[in-house]
Amino acid sequence: MGLLATPAGAGAAPELPPVSPEDLVSSVIAARHEPFAGTVELDNALGLPPLPQLPQAADGTSTARVWSGGEHQGRLSLPTAQGERTIVTDGTTLWSWDSADRTVTRRPIGERQEARAATDPTAAATQAIEMLRSTSAVTVDGTAEVAGRPAYELVLAPAPTERTLLREVRIAVDAEKRMPLRFSVLATGSAEPALQVGFTDLTFGAQDPSLFTFTPPPGATVTAAEPKSTSPAPGAPATSGGPTVVGDGWDTVVIAKAPAEGRESPDLSSLGTPVSGSWGSGRLITTAVATAIVTDDGRIAAGAVPEQVLTEALST
Structure with missing residues (x-):
């Protein structure tokens, strides 16, 4: 739990120009998704029982590499106990490759946000802002440094009429790019996040286009899935x-x-x-x-x- 209290990649609070909660929220939603490469760390204290098909859901810390080609192209590489799981999208097709059993799932992209959500774990932060802003008390609670980048700490807390298990969600927003860098979910009665995902390193810039194409390896079993x-x-x-x-x-x-x-x-x-x-x-x-x-x-x-x-x- 110590990792949750002091997130990896965090540093001293930087000095940044004041920004209103409304302006910060609007800028996150309107932000252009630029190409980048980075490492994302997930700290999980949900208390889920072990699930053989979802080892990444177990309590503890896991790490993934993430690449983005912009709005609709992405790649995520997640090490597993038996190998690696890779998710790749070119904006029209989503590929999921499991090296442990050499299986591939191919699915057409159903919604515009699906490509980013599947390959960028912090995309959930933007979705949370869009979904919760109208039923929340929204504040800016100082600043933070995440993955070496200055960020604003955006906090959304449920209105008194909301029936929820959550106390608040905290989102560290990149001061320059207005991209979520860290997303923390806190339960009622807890001072530490039950779930936290954030970048530990991040570099913006054009990525190799070949990262966002996928060809099933020889001998792999390929399954076609329906769009979501x-x-x-x-x-x-x-x-x-x-x-x-x-x-x-x-x-x-x-x-x-x-x-x-x-x-x-x-x-x-x-x-x-x-x-x-x-x-x-x-x-x-x-x-x-x-x-x-x-x-x-x-x-x-x-x-x-x-x-x-x-x-x-x-x-x-």
Whole structure:
């Protein structure tokens, strides 16, 4: 937990010109995504049980290399116990390569933000700002140095009416580029992040175009996957098997078809505790900052909310 209290890549607080929360938020959303290369470190204290298919979800620290070619091109390389997992996108196709079992998954890009979200772990920070700004108290809490770059500390805290497990999210925003450098999620009652992802080194500049192309290695097993469903607006019914979003802001609940057990989908049937209600029955899985119910009829409801909010969403 000491790594969470003092993030890697952090230094003395730099002196920066004052900026209002509104201007900082607007500049992050409007920022141009420039090419870069860097190392990202994930500190995880969620308390998830071990999942063989998702070893990176276990508590502890993991590191990944990240490259961006700009708006829609990206590459992420994540070492694993047996080898390396690589995700590559050229903006139209997303490739996932697992060197341990020599398998490749190819999927068309469904949404504009999907390419960046799949290959840049800090992209979640921008998504959080867009999703939470209207239901949050937004402040600028000083400055920080992350990966050797000066940054503003943007803080979003839930409004009193929000039913959530979260106390706040903190986002270190690059003072020059307005790109999120570090994203920290803090649970209610905790002074340290339950989840933190941030750059430990970062260099902006043009990248080798070959980084964003992928050719399956000889002998690899290639599987074609369907594009991800477009995310509906809050309250909208699921379309074509896609998710349903109930609520908005901090107490948003997403209800979707539970993933079939497979190489990239963990077996959730043995996790959590049995629960039931007017919505049916299933298993409740809890972490420091999120709750999920996997129903016996094949649905999964999840959000950064207490159990009651999930069961209400399942009952609608």
